[in-house]
Amino acid sequence: MKAAVYYENGSPDVFRYEEVPDPQVHPKGIVIRVEAVSIEGGDTLNRLRGALATKPHIVGYQAAGEVVEVGAEVTNFKVGQKVVTTGAFGSHAELRAVAARSAWAVPDGMDLKVAACVPIPFGTAHECLFEFGRMQKGEVVLVQAGASGVGIAAIQLAARAGASMVLATASSDERLEKLKPLGLTHGINYDRDDVASEVMRLTGNKGADVIVDPVGGAVLQSSINSLAYRGRVSMVGAAGREPMKVDVSTMMGGNRSLSGVFLGAEIGTDRVYNLIQGLIEDVAKGELKVILDRQFKLSEAAAAHRFIESRQAVGRVLLVP
Numbered sequence: 001m002k003a004a005v006y007y008e009n010g011s012p013d014v015f016r017y018e019e020v021p022d023p024q025v026h027p028k029g030i031v032i033r034v035e036a037v038s039i040e041g042g043d044t045l046n047r048l049r050g051a052l053a054t055k056p057h058i059v060g061y062q063a064a065g066e067v068v069e070v071g072a073e074v075t076n077f078k079v080g081q082k083v084v085t086t087g088a089f090g091s092h093a094e095l096r097a098v099a100a101r102s103a104w105a106v107p108d109g110m111d112l113k114v115a116a117c118v119p120i121p122f123g124t125a126h127e128c129l130f131e132f133g134r135m136q137k138g139e140v141v142l143v144q145a146g147a148s149g150v151g152i153a154a155i156q157l158a159a160r161a162g163a164s165m166v167l168a169t170a171s172s173d174e175r176l177e178k179l180k181p182l183g184l185t186h187g188i189n190y191d192r193d194d195v196a197s198e199v200m201r202l203t204g205n206k207g208a209d210v211i212v213d214p215v216g217g218a219v220l221q222s223s224i225n226s227l228a229y230r231g232r233v234s235m236v237g238a239a240g241r242e243p244m245k246v247d248v249s250t251m252m253g254g255n256r257s258l259s260g261v262f263l264g265a266e267i268g269t270d271r272v273y274n275l276i277q278g279l280i281e282d283v284a285k286g287e288l289k290v291i292l293d294r295q296f297k298l299s300e301a302a303a304a305h306r307f308i309e310s311r312q313a314v315g316r317v318l319l320v321p
């Protein structure tokens with residue numbers, strides 16, 4: 001098969017488009033012919049500095065396609081079925097082998113390009129808001145990097161759950177404008193304005209009850225500074241590529257909390273597996289939306305990663321073999 005591979009970490013220039021051996025099916029796994037790769041925020045970070053499990057390495061968490069091989073012990077998938085898959089690596093390829101437990105059935109008629117974008121961003125956003133953020137109806141939610149995959153999911157899930165206000169940040173006014181139809185109440189341009197001052201102004205000095213932060217670094221400090229009394233930050237990513245050195249001195253007096261959230265640690269549980277299947281079905285019914293930005297050929301993985309890192313993408317960038 002052909003795959004976008006690299007031999008060392010670095011900028012998008014490290015990608016090579018090469019012939020590599022086909023992946024082998026595990027008795028408890030399946031192999032899919034990839035039809036759409038959703039490039040996750042973690043894929044760009046892994047390319048930059050993540051461990052190489054193999055050499056050459058095929059990066060990538062999430063892809064959808066058609067089942068072409070089923071392991072001897074797998075009873076819940078069949079050849080020809082459409083599925084979306086996740087895994088620690090291996091999405092940027094024509095074929096992908098995963099554990100059956102890391103695959104979800106795509107409902108009949110659902111666009112595979114849309115399905116390719118659901119499990120990780122929507123599952124993560126749900127965990128940040130509800131499992132770890134304990135969000136309740138009527139609370140104020142702040143979503144950092146609202147135009148990211150996780151951010152777009154979080155804005156919609158918070159609005160659907162009855163947040164009294166859904167605030168989000170992004171690096172330009174144009175990016176924020178595109179989030180309004182998803183349930184955004186107010187956008188904050190964090191390249192121009194101070195986030196905590198804006199949150200306090202918009203909430204009458206109360207602050208945000210639940211904050212989803214996939215950026216980290218200086219942005220994480222702005223999340224902490226934006227918290228209401230008893231507010232909760234779900235710290236879920238490092239998109240800002242900065243060290244996580246923050247001042248937590250305001251947390252104790254305000255009964256505030258900061259939780260790390262890692263979907264990967266719980267994605268194999270029945271709770272999260274079933275949650276993700278439900279989110280896929282909600283997207284298929286149109287109750288939640290996936291925003292697709294540009295699409296590139298698999299052979300153009302470098303250009304796709306470069307486009308994402310230029311911070312122009314709103315929602316997902318796809319690779320299509």
Ligand SMILES: NC(=O)c1ccc[n+]([C@@H]2O[C@H](COP(=O)([O-])OP(=O)(O)OC[C@H]3O[C@@H](n4cnc5c(N)ncnc54)[C@H](OP(=O)(O)O)[C@@H]3O)[C@@H](O)[C@H]2O)c1
Pocket residue numbers: 039040041042043045120121124145146147148149150151169170171172175214215236237238239240241261262263264308309311313315
């Ligand atoms: N812990 C978990 O379980 C988990 C699960 C999923 C994702 N994540 C993490 O969450 C983060 C977001 O993932 P995603 O898939 O939503 O990412 P994404 O769709 O690629 O979006 C990342 C966003 O980060 C913002 N950003 C801020 N500083 C940036 C910088 N220096 N370079 C590039 N972008 C920057 C950009 O928006 P603006 O330009 O508007 O700021 C961009 O839209 C990643 O760090 C990912 O690893 C963690």
